[in-house]
Amino acid sequence: MPFHSSISISPTITAYFWKNSETLEDLFDQVLLKDSSIKRLEGMQSIEHKKGFLGVRMLVQHIGFTDFDLVYDATGKPHLETNNTITSTKIKHISISHSHEFSSICVSTDEIIGVDLEKVKEKVLRIAPRFMDVTHLEDLSIEKQTKKATVIWGVKEAIFKIKNEVGISFPDHISEDSFTLEDKSGSAHLHFNSIHESFSFQFYEIESFIFVCAKPK
Ligand SMILES: CC(C)(COP(=O)(O)OP(=O)(O)OC[C@H]1O[C@@H](n2cnc3c(N)ncnc32)[C@H](O)[C@@H]1OP(=O)(O)O)[C@@H](O)C(=O)NCCC(=O)NCCS
Structure with a gap:
């Protein structure tokens, strides 16, 4: 299956998903x-990583751009150069994530955004004490703990992608307010270098993955 789905997160923010089930050759032939x-691409070791990279380019083409419009700053953060394209667009920000067979891009016409796509795996519970307040997992089944810890990891990755500052530590500088899986949204805070910033986030289940989109409040 090529194009998988899109989610309208708000009137100005849309996420797109590609399921990389084509062969590497098929994907390669379809992107410029x-x-x-x-x-x-040549430097990537695994086929999965290469497909993830090409799946992102398929999505970029899906929304009317090409790889030539996708540029990276020195930190690896992606930007869309909207002047280069004939497509009339108001897109200001892009955030990218890939995990296993899925690629995702999220674009915004106003606020800066950060996204993370993560496969739900029970082993997240083993590393949870290293990146989050595990009291937020109390009284949940193992299945729900696994999903919630994956959401919280995704929130922290997404906020990191927005701020993109060396020295941000997930356990020490980013904290989430209480939320439930049923809420599908929440708030989180960054305390870093004497500055306090708040973010809202929304999360979605896509097959066996959690997708998180965060933005400044
Ligand atoms: C950069 C980072 C956010 C990437 O996340 P990841 O889960 O490894 O991979 P994802 O697939 O979700 O995201 C990768 C995409 O993020 C984007 N990205 C990379 N560096 C970025 C940055 N500095 N800022 C914003 N976006 C960035 C890129 O688009 C990249 O994909 P591409 O190069 O193929 O276009 C991550 O490696 C990182 O450094 N995290 C913070 C470090 C940390 O504190 N970790 C754990 C602490 S307990």
């Missing part, structure tokens, strides 16, 4: 890549 991207 600049030389630096071909070089990057």
Whole structure:
């Protein structure tokens, strides 16, 4: 299956998902890549990683851009150069995540956004004490603990992608307010370098994955 789905997160924010079930060759034949991207692709070790990278380019083409419009700053943060394209667009921000067979991009016409896509795996519970307040998992079944810890990991990754500052620690600097899986949304805070910032987030289940989108409050 190629294009999987899109989610309208708000009137100005949309997420798109590609399920990379084509062969690597099929994907490669369908995207237009600049030389630096071909070089990057060649340097990737796993087929899954290569497909994830090409799936992102398929989504970029799906929304009317090409790999030539997707640029990265020195930290690896992606940006869409909207001047280069003939597509009339108001897109200001893009955030990217890939996990196993899924690629996702999320675009916004106003606020900055950060996204994370993560496969739900029970082993997240083993590392949970290293990145979150595990009291937020109390009184839940193992299945729900696993999903909630995956959401919280995704929230922290998404906020990191928004702020993109060296030194941010997930357990020490990013905290989430209480929420339930049924809420499908919540709030989180970054306390870093004497600055306090708040973020809202929404999360979705996509097959066996959790997708989180965060934005500043
Ligand atoms: C950069 C980072 C956020 C990527 O996340 P990931 O879960 O490994 O991978 P994802 O698939 O979700 O995201 C990868 C995409 O993030 C984007 N990205 C990379 N660096 C970024 C940055 N500095 N800021 C914003 N976005 C970034 C890129 O688009 C990348 O995909 P692409 O290069 O193929 O286009 C992550 O590696 C990282 O450094 N996290 C913070 C470090 C940390 O504190 N970790 C654990 C502490 S307990």
